Amino acid sequence: MSPAPDPLSATFAALADPTRRAILTRLAQGESPVGELARPFAMSGPAVTKHLKVLERAGLISRGRAAQQRPAKLEPAALAAASAWLDAYRRFWEGKFDDLDTYLKELQHKETSDE
Amino acid sequence: MSPAPDPLSATFAALADPTRRAILTRLAQGESPVGELARPFAMSGPAVTKHLKVLERAGLISRGRAAQQRPAKLEPAALAAASAWLDAYRRFWEGKFDDLDTYLKELQHKETSDE
DNA sequence: TCATTATTTAACCAATAGGTTATTTAACAA
DNA sequence: TTGTTAAATAACCTATTGGTTAAATAATGA
Numbered sequence: 001m002s003p004a005p006d007p008l009s010a011t012f013a014a015l016a017d018p019t020r021r022a023i024l025t026r027l028a029q030g031e032s033p034v035g036e037l038a039r040p041f042a043m044s045g046p047a048v049t050k051h052l053k054v055l056e057r058a059g060l061i062s063r064g065r066a067a068q069q070r071p072a073k074l075e076p077a078a079l080a081a082a083s084a085w086l087d088a089y090r091r092f093w094e095g096k097f098d099d100l101d102t103y104l105k106e107l108q109h110k111e112t113s114d115e
Numbered sequence: 116m117s118p119a120p121d122p123l124s125a126t127f128a129a130l131a132d133p134t135r136r137a138i139l140t141r142l143a144q145g146e147s148p149v150g151e152l153a154r155p156f157a158m159s160g161p162a163v164t165k166h167l168k169v170l171e172r173a174g175l176i177s178r179g180r181a182a183q184q185r186p187a188k189l190e191p192a193a194l195a196a197a198s199a200w201l202d203a204y205r206r207f208w209e210g211k212f213d214d215l216d217t218y219l220k221e222l223q224h225k226e227t228s229d230e
Numbered sequence: 231t232c233a234t235t236a237t238t239t240a241a242c243c244a245a246t247a248g249g250t251t252a253t254t255t256a257a258c259a260a
Numbered sequence: 261t262t263g264t265t266a267a268a269t270a271a272c273c274t275a276t277t278g279g280t281t282a283a284a285t286a287a288t289g290a
Binding site for chain 1: 264265266267268269
């Protein structure tokens with residue numbers, strides 16, 4: 001499925017869809033099988049499977065196995081990375097940093113090239 | 116250009132592209148005209164104009180006017196919204212909240228439906 | 231007025247995203 | 261073994277994205 005984007009891009013892209021955010025919200029209450037996730041949406045099962053694949057490739061969820069079901073479960077690590085990026089930039093943009101150069105260097109250090 | 120997605124979707128979608136994140140990084144150092152923004156990328160001017168439009172529709176930047184140039188400038192508000200969303204969910208997923216129900220209600224209150 | 235510089239718009243293209251229905255695979259139960 | 265249930269895969273469709281080049285527009289200056 002394409003040349004695999006950088007992790008941060010994959011995470012933001014996954015979060016850019018309201019259906020996927022709703023799925024994550026649902027999963028915050030506990031893991032859930034595909035059928036249950038599909039119910040609240042006017043959407044076929046395969047469509048939900050595709051959304052889950054996007055979330056999985058972004059590292060935001062993992063899949064399990066329980067009989068015929070493949071429950072989805074939150075994986076907070078990828079979200080933490082995106083949150084850290086956003087928070088750092090937000091604070092930076094809001095001008096709450098004294099030493100700009102040090103800060104930029106720190107960012108540069110954490111993430112290669114442009115991320 | 117399409118039925119205008121909800122603001123949070125637009126913001127995350129805008130952040131999902133490494134070129135656009137690099138543009139934002141550059142703009143954190145101060146406003147900049149299109150030509151200067153285009154230089155570091157192996158990319159035509161019109162391509163950069165398109166990226167700027169995406170960022171502008173997401174509310175992440177605004178455009179000005181200085182002679183023939185149309186400098187782009189950061190607008191932190193949209194970023195703050197995305198950052199708040201992510202941070203809330205991150206904390207939630209990491210289980211650092213005592214009263215789950217109260218927290219969910221609070222989230223529900225802040226953002227309609229799924230956002 | 232005419233030329234120059236910066237940027238946008240138009241027209242186009244290939245690849246990706248998000249959905250569908252029909253078919254296949256997997257796990258279980260009778 | 262046969263059927264049932266849950267999910268994934270395949271094949272397909274349309275719209276969007278991210279890029280291109282060529283032409284149009286806007287502001288300035290000679």
